[in-house]
């Protein structure tokens with residue numbers, strides 16, 4: 349039994365390059381070929397002590413380079429061509445055992461050292477043959493290793509080095525008994541390296557009991573890893589948690605993530621909800637067969653799958669690096685589990701984000717975590733429905749602009765103008781966009797044609813339209829559109845009933861006009877001055893004849909936009925300052941106006957005015973039809 353002594357953090361004179369470390373040239377060459385140019389912190393920090401034969405208890409998380417940290421000394425401490433097993437590495441899962449043995453094989457590739465992986469679920473025969481053939485290093489899971497020792501197919505008498513990798517994981521998976529049984533079978537004269545992301549009391553106990561005066565190496569100030577990650581949390585009611593997760597995804601917009609749940613039932617539900625809402629998600633449970641787990645993990649690694657939903661048990665041994673985002677859908681009871689979960693992001697110096705949903709019952713565990721590991725997660729508020737809507741709208745608008753490229757021809761531009769200026773514009777545009785995004789707009793409700801009031805009552809204001817009109821200044825014409833519409837001369841009159849307003853009149857236009865006339869007594873002076881008294885009353889069948897040489901232009905703005913005759917004239921002059929002498933009578937009605945102009949400038953003036961704006965409304969000017 350021995351005391352655990354704490355080693356300082358990386359010594360000030362610690363080597364910073366592999367060249368400083370005086371590596372065996374065979375190992376150095378292997379590292380060069382692996383592309384390892386600079387040692388990671390844990391690698392240079394423990395190197396000298398490991399080479400000196402000291403027992404070490406290293407607090408180091410997955411992804412920090414710890415495999416090579418023990419692999420590099422191991423490759424040099426094990427004599428090449430030695431007879432009998434020299435080193436044993438215990439790892440919690442089959443995946444990790446395979447991964448570690450592969451990395452060791454690469455590090456040892458220029459030394460005459462054989463590495464064999466030993467794990468359950470694979471035939472014993474091949475493993476026995478490899479051990480018999482004289483493998484010097486075995487990397488295995490505790491259950492299968494103990495099996496081999498008990499069957500005497502693994503003979504540990506020659507062993508001089510033991511590595512306990514991810515020791516806390518092995519304990520939380522219930523391997524304590526097997527580990528202790530193995531430890532009792534190993535020679536006491538050996539070096540032991542223990543690596544663990546957390547060092548709870550059970551590990552300290554193993555250190556005291558089975559290690560020789562181990563030195564504890566803690567790599568970063570409080571905890572390796574957690575401080576390289578951005579931790580956020582959302583307080584949730586606990587009811588409708590899956591919906592809250594969807595909202596969080598809308599705000600955080602992770603490219604890919606692993607979502608941790610405390611129960612298997614939750615993983616199924618979360619994956620289903622995510623899929624239903626268009627996310628590319630799959631649940632991984634411990635029920636899955638190994639090939640299925642491999643398949644899902646392979647998809648995740650290659651980027652074919654964006655979201656993996658898992659319990660802690662199912663996620664063990666999953667080797668997915670570069671994960672940018674980890675979610676605690678339900679908060680773990682033990683702080684160590686939090687560290688493990690979030691340790692899957694922010695690996696190898698990359699930044700990572702850990703987001704937790706904290707319900708009322710999880711607050712206790714959350715505070716304990718903060719206290720124990722001095723993590724300061726930042727609170728974020730769940731977005732409101734309105735915020736989500738605004739974000740969704742913004743994102744769709746961006747997507748629309750990115751995906752819809754190319755210049756439509758003038759014919760389509762003209763149609764577009766017509767669509768958005770029609771009273772149906774909003775509906776048509778919305779339905780088109782909805783279809784563009786792959787959604788089918790709802791079927792319209794059947795129209796109540798027979799109700800006569802329907803033609804008299806104003807249509808209810810559409811949602812989102814401003815109740816009040818903009819102040820006059822804001823309604824002044826704004827910037828000119830680049831491509832004004834060609835004036836629509838020479839067209840056949842449309843077959844529809846109302847022909848003088850450039851298109852079939854909507855019932856509400858008539859209603860607005862009538863209302864405007866009823867509520868606006870004619871300005872007698874102006875009427876006299878312009879001789880237009882009768883035109884203030886829209887008796888279309890009795891329109892006065894146009895002065896000789898003048899034609900009437902239909903302008904799609906009127907009193908509804910707060911305009912009077914002077915304003916309409918100003919619109920015309922802003923568009924065509926030279927046209928002052930060509931302007932004649934102006935008649936402003938509720939939803940539109942008529943502007944008499946000299947025939948020879950009509951087409952050009954219509955073109956110049958079209959596309960300019962009054963407030964948010966784009967102006968359309970065309971020759972009025974009888």
Ligand code: AMP
Pocket residue numbers: 383384385386387388391409410411412413414415416669696
């Ligand atoms: P590990 O913590 O052993 O799982 O290592 C995490 C990742 O870092 C693995 O992909 C290693 O291949 C990589 N790695 C380890 N050491 C180095 C190094 N010195 N230089 C570059 N990459 C490394």
